Amino acid sequence: MTERDLIERLRDLDGPVTPNADFRAELHALLVAERIATSGSSSEGSRVTADLADHPATSRGQRRDWKLSAALAAFVVVALVGLLTWWLAPPPEQTAPVATIPDTTTSSTPATTATSVPEAQPTLPGSTLQQSWDDGLVFGESMPWALAFDNGTCCIKTVTLDGDGSHLVNIGTQGGDQPFRLTLHDGRLVVSWGDIYAYDIATGTSTLLAEATFHVPASDPSNVWMIGYPGPRISAASPEVWQVDVITGQATEPKLLESEGFVARGIPGGLALDSDNGVLLWDYESGEVVDSLGEGGSSVSDVTEDGRIAWCAEPCSEMVVTSLADGEETVYPRREDEPQPYGTAAARFSDDGRYLAAPAGNDVMLIDTTTGEIRAAMTFPDQTAPHLYVAWAPNNTDLFAADYSYGAAESVIGHYSLADDVAEVTTLPHGGTLSFVVLPSSEAGSLVP
Amino acid sequence: MNGDRFDEFYDRTLPVIFGYFLRRCGGRRDVAEELTQETYLSALRSFDRGVSVDADGPWVVSIARRRLVDYYRREARRRKRESTIRFEDWVAAGTGSLTTMAEARLIAALDRVPRSQRLALILRYVDGLTIAEVADLMGRTVSATDSLLRRGRTSLQEAYEEVEID
Numbered sequence: 001m002t003e004r005d006l007i008e009r010l011r012d013l014d015g016p017v018t019p020n021a022d023f024r025a026e027l028h029a030l031l032v033a034e035r036i037a038t039s040g041s042s043s044e045g046s047r048v049t050a051d052l053a054d055h056p057a058t059s060r061g062q063r064r065d066w067k068l069s070a071a072l073a074a075f076v077v078v079a080l081v082g083l084l085t086w087w088l089a090p091p092p093e094q095t096a097p098v099a100t101i102p103d104t105t106t107s108s109t110p111a112t113t114a115t116s117v118p119e120a121q122p123t124l125p126g127s128t129l130q131q132s133w134d135d136g137l138v139f140g141e142s143m144p145w146a147l148a149f150d151n152g153t154c155c156i157k158t159v160t161l162d163g164d165g166s167h168l169v170n171i172g173t174q175g176g177d178q179p180f181r182l183t184l185h186d187g188r189l190v191v192s193w194g195d196i197y198a199y200d201i202a203t204g205t206s207t208l209l210a211e212a213t214f215h216v217p218a219s220d221p222s223n224v225w226m227i228g229y230p231g232p233r234i235s236a237a238s239p240e241v242w243q244v245d246v247i248t249g250q251a252t253e254p255k256l257l258e259s260e261g262f263v264a265r266g267i268p269g270g271l272a273l274d275s276d277n278g279v280l281l282w283d284y285e286s287g288e289v290v291d292s293l294g295e296g297g298s299s300v301s302d303v304t305e306d307g308r309i310a311w312c313a314e315p316c317s318e319m320v321v322t323s324l325a326d327g328e329e330t331v332y333p334r335r336e337d338e339p340q341p342y343g344t345a346a347a348r349f350s351d352d353g354r355y356l357a358a359p360a361g362n363d364v365m366l367i368d369t370t371t372g373e374i375r376a377a378m379t380f381p382d383q384t385a386p387h388l389y390v391a392w393a394p395n396n397t398d399l400f401a402a403d404y405s406y407g408a409a410e411s412v413i414g415h416y417s418l419a420d421d422v423a424e425v426t427t428l429p430h431g432g433t434l435s436f437v438v439l440p441s442s443e444a445g446s447l448v449p
Numbered sequence: 450m451n452g453d454r455f456d457e458f459y460d461r462t463l464p465v466i467f468g469y470f471l472r473r474c475g476g477r478r479d480v481a482e483e484l485t486q487e488t489y490l491s492a493l494r495s496f497d498r499g500v501s502v503d504a505d506g507p508w509v510v511s512i513a514r515r516r517l518v519d520y521y522r523r524e525a526r527r528r529k530r531e532s533t534i535r536f537e538d539w540v541a542a543g544t545g546s547l548t549t550m551a552e553a554r555l556i557a558a559l560d561r562v563p564r565s566q567r568l569a570l571i572l573r574y575v576d577g578l579t580i581a582e583v584a585d586l587m588g589r590t591v592s593a594t595d596s597l598l599r600r601g602r603t604s605l606q607e608a609y610e611e612v613e614i615d
Contacts, residue, residue, distance in 0.1 A: 001606070001609055001610075002606075003602050003603075003605075003606050006555070006602070006605055006606060006609060007574055007602065009551075009555050010555070010559075010570065010571075010574040010575050010605075011574055011575070011577070013472055013552065013555065013556070013575050014468070014469070014472065014575060015468055016464030016465050016467075016468045017464055017467050017468035017471050018463070018464045018467070019463065019464075019467045019481075019482065019485070023482050023485075024463065027463075027482075027485065027486055027489060028459070030486065030490070031455075031459070031489055031490070031493055034490060034493055034494075035455075035493065035497075236579055236580075236581070261591070262581060262584070262590065262591040264590075274590040274591060274592060275591075275592060276591075276592040276595070297590065297592035297593060297596060298592075299590040299592070299593070314590075314592070314593060314596070345588060345589075345590070387522060387588070404522060
């Protein structure tokens, strides 16, 4: 069979399969129990139980089992709720008001016109704390930082490192189960996948920045680049790109980006693109690719405010830092005894641009771009890699890393102190950590209700 | 979403979602059931949070796709697991169109392809995503994904010649 024939067969590889009755019954019972548990009311439990009696997939015997399970679950929930209500009168305030990003279907005009400022979006009522955990001290000592994670679905998960616990906070959701892209700019979180919003952490209000597909940070930390593909998803078509000031909402004119490659980061005056032919440097004014770095498949990690770009050519056995101002290039290889390549997409400069932290296998490597020293700052347990993310605290001294724990029961996070040369890696008893940012816990505001 | 609507949604979409996972996870019934369960719990919680969707079919498939990517990432942690398929198990997993030897052979061959290549092939050709979309879901660059797909096609062809169905 030829490769082409196999691909054609793959394209046809779909169609419904009805699972067997045991699994259907088990799953439906689970969903009923979940519904009862989350509703916390006897009427809801009764209604869903009644629904089940007529469920077409249910045999008579299974119906009886489901009704019994559901009734028992409802009884337990109602009893617990009643007991707690009696025990804790008046009920404690559980949540703080946090804004929810408006539904995309009701959002108003995007900020895609030069010098325009988007209208403030209404703050939706209702508290949106999803869950809290009493973690105590996460690391050996109290730290004045909060880590805000994109949890991949509805919410932001905030882990405070001063013993105040962890919180899952809904700061806005889009239809579906899509991940956010999360960046921090002057006290505002910019979140995207679909439309792009700026969330003011202090006030808990959201502003629609643009209707675009995703965003990447600009070299100016108060700006982001919007990348808007025709239609709702990334596609082979050329996207329009424009820059938006996160604070004021002012935007430049959209320009068509007609080039191979995929937008990775903002650089002074334009964008850096991953491509099969090196890193491409695209200039906004001319609308052209004006330079390139390297050859072959190459990708961008991060860019400093002063215009130094960290990138690598596949398979990323060495990291390169190039000054876009004068072209000076410095190569940082992996040690020969550590064959795992750099995880280029997750590498991050410290805010002052001196250090570059780059995951590589189970390690987080620390590159001092002033002295050229390369060392392993943290080592994670086996099998945590290759999905590690890193983020710097604003003091340029505390470095954090976390594994990819989307959908997992636990997450592994690590801290390295440059000041003390001490690392600690620990496991939190709850998962749902993806890329993250670090901010002072005193400024975490609505992220820590 | 009230109980009646969720039941209707559940009945209508369950065979689609179960079939989606069964074909993409080497015909392993236990895995398909686990991922189907995760998908519907996630969907239910989204509905309970008040998420409103216009087209619930594509929406729940998008949830399933993320669960699939997550499963492949978890698989990386667990290292390699047994990679064989028995046709009888396949047929016993459910009822529907998934009953031909040719299809079982293709799934078995796909299951022998290295994990990341397999996921890329599934997302690109079975799910019909663009290379850029596959790259984003897998957390890779577009060029790396393209290269992965090239290697995956070669691996699949080799595996297809080798595979035998019990």
